[in-house]
Amino acid sequence: MSHVVEKSLLSDLDSLKERQIGISVFDRPEDWDPKLDNIVRSEARRLRAKLEAYAAANDPEERVRITIPKGSYIATFDVRNIPEPAIGRGPHDSPVLPQRTYIGRFRDARLWALGLALAVTFTACVGVLAAAHDYAVSANDRHRYGATWSIAPFAVDSGRQFSPDISPDGRLIAYVAVDADNGSSNSSDIIVRPATGGSATDLIHNGHYNLHPAWSPSGDRLAYLQKLDTESRLIISGRDGRSQRQVSSIHDATSEWTSSGPLADCQKLSWSRDGRSIYLTSQVADLPDYGIVSVSTADGRQHAVTMPPGVDQDCYARISPDGRTLAFARFISHGVSDIYVVSPEGGTPKRLTYVNSEIRGLDWSADGESIIYAVRDLNRSELRVLNVSTGSFGVLPLNSAWASDPVFSPASQSLAFVEQEDRWTIWRARLDHGHIEDAKPFLTTSGQNHSPSVSPDGKTVAFVSDRSGAPEIWFASPDGSQLRQMTHFGGPWLGTIRWSPDSSRIIFDARPGGHATIFMMAAEDSAPAPILQGDFECRRPSWSRRGDYIYYDSTSHGRSQLWTRSLPDAQSTVIGPSGSQDAQESKDGKDVFFLVQNPGSSSSLWKSSTAPGSKASPLSISPTPVLDWTVANDTLLYTQQHRDSFNLVSYDPRSRRSVVLGVMPQDLSPGTPSLAASPDGKWIFYAVVTHVRSDISLATAPR
Incomplete structure (x- = not known):
């Protein structure tokens, strides 16, 4: 950040070219080729996102707003027209400068000093924000997502625990357990445990791989997949594990694009708000493509919601709280994906992110304004909050380097997630x-x-x-x-x-x-x-x-x-x-x-x-x-x-x-x-x- 601001103030445009930034800032060799190493582009995207998030916080003390427009690495400086407090201001005091945009050298000495001071201040500010993860996605989210959360281990038994889902009343959590220390087993069970802790109930135990539990909107039923060799059975059971009924058979996807494991893969079940449909990833019709499919809970009829192009694969289907929007992650290659939204009936999906990294699960906030998602960023996986309207995002302060598969409960204002390494x-x-x-x-x-x-x-x-x-x-x-x-x-x-x-x-x-x-x-x-x-x-x-x-x-x-x-x-x-x-x-x-x-x-x-x-x-x-x-x-x-x-x-x-x-x-x-x-x-x-x-x-x- 300091390099870009300093060189922009000096109008040193040669130092703001991608190759020179790679050499000067990231210690790349003199023969470095930016076409083969995208570190500058990648870090620039992250810096732009931080600048946007900082701007969204609307700090009343912010005098100069720094942005780096896409397509270049030259900083622009917007002097903000913020009125001074009325107290102590006389009629002959100088008026506030009008809002202007400066690119390159500052002609005004006061603005030069202000800009250079702000460069140092903002660099320190970004470091503080990074430590506190307080990148607010909106003013309303600052308290909810910027402050420290209370975190406690929930399921840390021997073997592996993953794919949690919180009941609508926030009292129970269903999840998958593989009873083996090394994670290798010929079956997996679905466990239900009170969110406040206590004894667990082995709800589904039949010697098969039972995966991806999902509570119905009323909380009286639980859907899950029973994985076989070439297909999976979509099953709905009662809250107590009884009265099980097979709804449909699907060609469940074991994704080659994700690193979350052959059992967790990229699947997620999501009920419609009226309980009449379940959304999940499946092979679309007789095609080799894996998209999002809605399955009728009454008769098992399937309807293709998304049909990704080529060998792309759509994963982690999640319905918004009002039932009007479906969010999912689209993978185009191994570890390369982004978040999209679409109508639950289908249509042309809208892309929300451009991270080109591995999404590892997502869910909606209670108000439907944000999406909480896990993303692998270099050698860590963190949880972020994405504002659906603006595209800005923040990082949840969970102090976890390997977070994935987030599930948010509006009833308890709690978030279950998997720590996988x-x-x-x-x-x-x-x-x-x-x-x-x-x-x-x-x-x-x-x-x-x-x-x-x-x-x-x-x-x-x-x-x-x-x-x-x-x-x-x-x-x-x-x-x-x-x-x-x-x-x-x-x-x-x-x-x-x-x-x-x-x-x-x-x-x-x-x-x-x-x-x-x-x-x-x-x-x-x-x-x-x-x-x-x-x-x-x-x-x-x-x-x-x-x-x-x-x-x-x-x-x-x-x-x-x-x-x-x-x-x-x-x-x-x-x-x-x-x-x-x-x-x-x-x-x-x-x-x-x-x-x-x-x-x-x-x-x-x-x-x-x-x-x-x-x-x-x-x-x-x-x-x-x-x-x-x-x-x-x-x-x-x-x-x-x-x-x-x-x-x-x-x-x-x-x-x-x-x-x-x-x-x-x-x-x-x-x-x-x-x-x-x-x-x-x-x-x-x-x-x-x-x-x-x-x-x-x-x-x-x-x-």
Whole structure:
């Protein structure tokens, strides 16, 4: 802030260019390319939002209002026409200056001093506001959302607790519990507990995954989803768990775009105010798209409310208190989403935010003027309050770095939310005579590490880590030494790192502009350059064995489809069926293996010759997690869940035989291509979930 104000006052416009700000303020190198690292744009958006929130507070002592118009980094200064108090003012005193706007140099010495003093004052003020989280979204919200809330743990039992919902009278909270310390189990229960504490009641317990409880408007019924392999049952039960009735079957979405876990995913049930409908995320009609659907509680009929374009996915449906507006989060890529509103009957959604980050749940305030939402910002997740009319937002002072899934109760003026944290660690294990031996952590931090990839010369392991505050690509030696950061995107998600055959370059996908873009980068500290991008997903690249073209999947034609891209002439060709993705060539370059996702079913591996016009055929192999497979010498390695652990399996494409090499007892990280083999086939690297914390807290608003 001080840099922008000072340089604007001096009319030093060269210092206010994006590249120079990155170098001067964020310590980027002289050859830094802002097209590949959006830190200046990202921080400018946050600063504009803080300035808008500060202005919305309408401080009577504010003499000069500072704004930074979109499209530039030049500050403007509005001298406010605020009348002086009548007491002590005589008829010959100087009048108040009229309101004017100054851009660049101050011509008036008094205004120069005032502006420079204000720059220092405002910088300190923003620091104070950041500490107190008092970014008021409206004058009426200052007391309610700006002051300190009273926070107490609510459900902190062993295992995981998530997806809370408060009864209309504010007395009971229903939530999901997974009874396992590591979060891994074959079932989940729905628990009901008084909001004031006390003993819990295991309301729904039947050996299935029972998820997303939602109280009816009258509080006499509870809806939830019972998750099966290919669909989910929408069930309504009585308040006491009896009189259960299946309303409908839906194609429930386990989102690949969120990091909230395979059970919490991006689902939420929301009753209409008259109790006649329930809104949730489901596959729309027979299409592969997942939008918001209303389901009749009487006969189970479904009506599509939103139909997101391409492979976008709409999540976290919530009806406003007056029942006239539906809010939801639209995901366009992994960890990239924003909040929209639409009529409960459907229509064209209106976009409210431009955070391009991962929304992790939302709910309405009691008056319907604001939306409380959780958003992942770098390596933390915080709760914010969005003013629906103005678009300004504030941060709730909850002192939680991992808040998600907020639910607000107008009756009790309380807010239930989930404090969720997980750590992903890359492990290394030796393959000795076809068996897993000597499995140990390779790299550990308090955040997420995943997507390992070993160079063909065996000298370098590339991987993704958020140890610097945002997901970035890092390099290390195979023993974990010589650690160095290679990218500086500043978020959000990136991954699928693949080495060129000569170990000189890597390709990967990242999302600095929203949708996944494929980048190429030399291994010797070179800046990454985009080679495939568009208003759709380009992701999961890999190299041909000769290094003259790459494979990737794209959603340019709707569903994911496998393509090749010739590097000499930049020509792209479709080679895979609808739903194909994540290709890897065999070691001899004669075959290519890839995944195919069919709507309503799991992904399976397919094989095709690399010769033009070859026909692909399925291998009847379904890795779990779906992206954990790799080519290793003459075989395929993949993981397969077995009860509460995972088997490492070797598959020989020639004999079509599978052999279990050993058991991996940890939870494997979801949604990442996190299984890699060394070139000699003697070592494997994989990412595991080493720590999970998912508890529910209850915050009470100041009255």
